[in-house]
Amino acid sequence: MMKTLLIASLALAFGQAHAAPIAMEDQSQLKVPPASKTPFFVPPSEKELPDNAYGKMIRDGYALFVDTKRLAPKYVGNGLNCSNCHIDQGRLAHSAPLWGAYPMYPAYRKKNDKVNTFAERLQGCFQFSMNGTPPAADSPEITALSVYAYWLASKAPIGVEPAGRGYPDVNPPAGGYDLKRGAEVFQAQCALCHGGNGEGQKVGADYVMPPLWGKDSYNWGAGMHRINTAASFIKYNMPLGKPGSLSDQQAWDVAAFVNSHERPQDPRLVDGSVEKTRVKFHANDGVNLYGQTVGGVLIGQGTGK
Amino acid sequence: MIPLNRVLMSSLLLFSLPSAHAAEGQKVFSQGGQNPAAMACMSCHGPDGLGMAAAGFPRLAGLSAGYLSKQLADFRSGSRKNPIMEPLAKALSDDEVSAVTAWLAAMPAPAAPDLHRQQMASDPTQALALYGDWSRQIPGCVQCHGPGGSGVGEHFPPLAHQPAAYLVAQLNAWRDGSRSNDPNQMMAGVAKAMSEDEVKAVAAYFANGATQGGK
Numbered sequence: 001m002m003k004t005l006l007i008a009s010l011a012l013a014f015g016q017a018h019a020a021p022i023a024m025e026d027q028s029q030l031k032v033p034p035a036s037k038t039p040f041f042v043p044p045s046e047k048e049l050p051d052n053a054y055g056k057m058i059r060d061g062y063a064l065f066v067d068t069k070r071l072a073p074k075y076v077g078n079g080l081n082c083s084n085c086h087i088d089q090g091r092l093a094h095s096a097p098l099w100g101a102y103p104m105y106p107a108y109r110k111k112n113d114k115v116n117t118f119a120e121r122l123q124g125c126f127q128f129s130m131n132g133t134p135p136a137a138d139s140p141e142i143t144a145l146s147v148y149a150y151w152l153a154s155k156a157p158i159g160v161e162p163a164g165r166g167y168p169d170v171n172p173p174a175g176g177y178d179l180k181r182g183a184e185v186f187q188a189q190c191a192l193c194h195g196g197n198g199e200g201q202k203v204g205a206d207y208v209m210p211p212l213w214g215k216d217s218y219n220w221g222a223g224m225h226r227i228n229t230a231a232s233f234i235k236y237n238m239p240l241g242k243p244g245s246l247s248d249q250q251a252w253d254v255a256a257f258v259n260s261h262e263r264p265q266d267p268r269l270v271d272g273s274v275e276k277t278r279v280k281f282h283a284n285d286g287v288n289l290y291g292q293t294v295g296g297v298l299i300g301q302g303t304g305k
Numbered sequence: 306m307i308p309l310n311r312v313l314m315s316s317l318l319l320f321s322l323p324s325a326h327a328a329e330g331q332k333v334f335s336q337g338g339q340n341p342a343a344m345a346c347m348s349c350h351g352p353d354g355l356g357m358a359a360a361g362f363p364r365l366a367g368l369s370a371g372y373l374s375k376q377l378a379d380f381r382s383g384s385r386k387n388p389i390m391e392p393l394a395k396a397l398s399d400d401e402v403s404a405v406t407a408w409l410a411a412m413p414a415p416a417a418p419d420l421h422r423q424q425m426a427s428d429p430t431q432a433l434a435l436y437g438d439w440s441r442q443i444p445g446c447v448q449c450h451g452p453g454g455s456g457v458g459e460h461f462p463p464l465a466h467q468p469a470a471y472l473v474a475q476l477n478a479w480r481d482g483s484r485s486n487d488p489n490q491m492m493a494g495v496a497k498a499m500s501e502d503e504v505k506a507v508a509a510y511f512a513n514g515a516t517q518g519g520k
Contacts, residue, residue, distance in 0.1 A: 063423035241444040
């Protein structure tokens with residue numbers, strides 16, 4: 001009797017954990033200006049930081065942005081930092097700079113007829129890219145990160161897509177992508193830093209080079225799980241210090257290879273079913289392999305705990 | 306059931322092999338290899354393996370065995386140039402290379418400062434070391450070489466406590482193309498984008514333990 005009760009309450013707690021509201025359910029992309037538009041916006045320099053409460057909060061936001069896993073372990077479920085996908089501390093054009101994101105919110109998404117605030121966007125990052133638990137919208141963490149983003153966007157026009165925002169689209173290659181070719185690109189260009197199995201590299205407890213798949217990487221709900229998004233990020237940012245060195249074909253091939261590996265489950269998982277989750281969230285979300293079968297193996301089963 | 310004598314033998318092997326290996330490594334380091342042309346490492350790199358700052362001879366203590374073996378292999382093949390190290394590397398046997406690099410990797414070295422990403426740069430040299438300069442496609446040194454220049458894995462050697470003269474010489478060798486054994490030409494691109502003054506400043510920053518200017 002006791003045991004049944006325990007199991008029942010455990011199941012309830014588990015069920016509740018899964019039913020927790022997801023701040024930004026729709027992770028689909030906003031439109032991104034083409035790479036042909038030359039970025040001109042210059043974010044302010046750290047030297048200009050005021051020595052007051054505003055300056056201090058910007059510094060707090062900066063620290064959280066570049067050292068997320070270590071400073072906000074409660075909210076980060078994997079080994080990543082914001083700055084892993086937003087190069088140069090959220091400053092670099094074509095690397096989803098914060099100065100390009102902040103002025104675009106609140107953003108309306110037609111698909112679910114919802115307005116998302118910048119705080120909700122940040123919560124989405126914690127939930128999916130960091131595979132964690134989002135801090136509350138009015139928490140010190142979200143506030144500091146928002147202030148850091150606001151400061152980087154100083155003097156940027158509001159509601160106007162600045163050139164350099166997001167990761168520019170890379171046209172899908174005419175012949176599609178190829179996982180085997182992607183594996184070759186990975187071994188030649190990525191493995192040196194990210195490891196032969198995408199496991200990243202650590203010094204002490206902290207990753208220096210981020211893991212690209214497995215339990216410490218972004219989950220199946222993160223924007224980066226889309227092959228088109230990863231191809232855009234890679235083409236314009238990787239290998240570090242050599243942006244644009246891969247062809248469009250190589251960027252797509254290696255993005256598909258990386259995103260064909262297992263990673264933590266999509267927290268929006270519907271009724272425990274990969275197929276239902278695929279239909280609801282992945283079928284119309286760019287190019288991705290979630291819920292598809294490759295080489296006889298169902299992709300999207302997650303890495304477990 | 307595994308017979309006792311086999312258990313004994315395998316455990317003996319387990320304990321005796323590495324120590325023989327270590328003894329050989331120590332011998333190569335302090336006395337040199339079998340071939341007299343394979344001079345003792347410590348005569349130039351110092352009895353503590355921390356290099357000789359005045360002469361610009363690099364620190365070897367605490368560098369990964371993988372990195373050191375690659376450099377010795379490159380000196381042997383001539384893909385890394387150095388009039389002293391090329392003949393010396395050729396005179397070492399494969400076993401000696403494996404033993405001495407394992408020994409060197411295990412030698413104690415001053416720890417890199419316990420720095421984290423949250424640290425903000427307070428001068429242009431530190432900014433280059435921590436953030437790089439993306440207008441010239443230069444990543445921050447620590448992004449690959451680890452926090453405080455600690456070194457990362459097999460491919461990214463420590464910069465912390467490496468003599469400044471050595472770091473300057475290597476950066477300049479990449480700049481003028483006389484060193485080119487970096488995987489995927491990662492260093493060549495970075496070094497060529499740096500100015501002469503930046504090379505000197507950033508080398509001094511890491512030689513001094515990556516602490517100047519930072520808190």
